[in-house]
Amino acid sequence: MHRKPNLKDVAELAGVSAITVSRVLTHPDKVAAKSRLKVEQAIAELGYIRNHAASALASSRSGVLAVIIPSLSNIVFNDVLQGIYSAVKPYQLQVILGDCHYSPLEEEKLIATLLSQAPEGLILTGTDQTDYARKLLQNAGIPVVQLMELTDQPIDMNIGFSHFDAGKAMTDHLLARGYRRIGFLGARMDPRTQQRLAGFNQAVAVWNEQQPQPASCQPYVVTTGQSSSIKLGGQLLQAVMAESQGQCDAVFCCNDDLALGALFAARKMNLRVPADLAIAGFNDLEASALVDPGITSVASPRFAMGQQAVELLLQKARGERCDFAPVDVGFSIMARGST
Amino acid sequence: MHRKPNLKDVAELAGVSAITVSRVLTHPDKVAAKSRLKVEQAIAELGYIRNHAASALASSRSGVLAVIIPSLSNIVFNDVLQGIYSAVKPYQLQVILGDCHYSPLEEEKLIATLLSQAPEGLILTGTDQTDYARKLLQNAGIPVVQLMELTDQPIDMNIGFSHFDAGKAMTDHLLARGYRRIGFLGARMDPRTQQRLAGFNQAVAVWNEQQPQPASCQPYVVTTGQSSSIKLGGQLLQAVMAESQGQCDAVFCCNDDLALGALFAARKMNLRVPADLAIAGFNDLEASALVDPGITSVASPRFAMGQQAVELLLQKARGERCDFAPVDVGFSIMARGST
């Protein structure tokens, strides 16, 4: 036999009907142990592998979960992905992953492509999808989770935390520690980074409103559209130092890559951390806790977010629940030596 | 209309036959501009999205590329993935990604699952697949690339470099710099790590054979099955220092995570790098170049490997070539301050 064996071949060899073979594969408990054994032997003998396309077509269940992240290179989404994969494991689900490179338009195209797989659900990052993308998803009628940040108008389900609040909290932390000339170092400037910056600005504004003149805070904001990296952190530190004429006494980096870069660069500039310069980051990467001094950062349960996204998706797909309020997973300030 | 629109619905609205609509989607150049326009309008109006399962079943082309990596958390495979995604982009191909957690058995199961998607090709990491997995792949008759390391008996195609040679070269580098009490810090101990260790042992053996007694090299090997992390690097450094009673003057870490951890720990132990202790790593992560001192490491073209894997796969799938000798992409020693 040259062509690949199909259900019928297995059925003939096992001496049962095709549907019985099908059942062995999908509802093994609905088949008598005796037949099941015969079928399993036949499958093994022929090296039969089910044709997923045919199965999906006949059952109109694809067994596919679509995931779109903004970047493969940002480790942050790696953690989320791991959560997703770990949650998916017990189920017969394949993950199809797309990278939209932080572009809503690319994301829109990806959504259109991925929808052709008729996925059981879709996990998106962030909340700034295009109108057309939202329409596509509405029509598709599949459960959707928007992950990482919170929104008032979710497409469907929503799990995340407030990057605005986190940015504000970190800035308050710096203010509370006595820093008054605080730089904000931002790269990429995707929506979540912008929210962190907004939180920073808000915290500074509130502070300056409440404090008498001599204690007021001078912010220095340096941002770039470049994607963030450790190296860039050093460059941005130099930039903010230039802009503040060396007055800057703390920097709030929009993520830990920049913060690490700033820390390494500070050393080379002979700035003592935190005596001359405090450094705060975001995302709480492993390295941040282990460098000396440790970098103060914002931690969030990324792995758990990924897991929970899958759980909610499947609950909704199974029709177990349908009232899903946005889930705020919160964040925490990991205060360390750098501030 | 409640159900999702299908080809026929589009065809009726556009006033053409179903097959013409199909052609607009797959061979747009085979359709007159006039019909194409009508069809495109109808598609937009109905929000039609092609059913991938039906398409795959009818055409027996899945448009899927399967990829199995040993770990999502290891950034190294991230780079490879990025290469794969970048190479896949111009084609109508979806990537289905599996994580086998460094387990050949899990990999075997994953292969069986992924084969049911009838992928156009499969990219595997490493070369230690189970016999049954190899048989499955032989039967499947799809192009396969084994990535990252080289082997004499590839399943099909093979792209990578010699981790043995790289381990040996790095050890030679340390010996040439005058270090004689060299520790090898290994975590996870997957096949590639073992090859690096074998290269290390070989280099030491060769050295000791050629050198007179007083110049001979004393190796200290400390390994663990735990998965590697920055933190673990520090712990392993302490372990090797204990084992060598503080005599160790250089450590070759099986990857840069460990090396960074070793560097951070060395600082806390008041060891000057490289005066008291040299540190070498593997993989050349971004941070390794930017810490102070920079960590000497082994660089390899991971992104390019991913890209090339896709290219070869597609060439073979299109039948353009079939004689694929293993591709050695090589490596290079990035000598930095740490050694």
Place this chain on the structure above:
DNA sequence: AGTAAAAATGTTAGCGCAACCATTTTGCTA
């Protein structure tokens, strides 16, 4: 043993699309 219920198995039909081959239309040359 007899009966009803439950479990196991089979039959039929169709999921949505594209390959194949047949037919119609178009564009071009003499």
Place this chain on the structure above:
DNA sequence: TAGCAAAATGGTTGCGCTAACATTTTTACT
């Protein structure tokens, strides 16, 4: 304008599987 090749389009069929219903066999209990 006829005639022909090439381009465009359509009809039929089947890809491999499973849902829904139909039938048979087994089980449990009187």
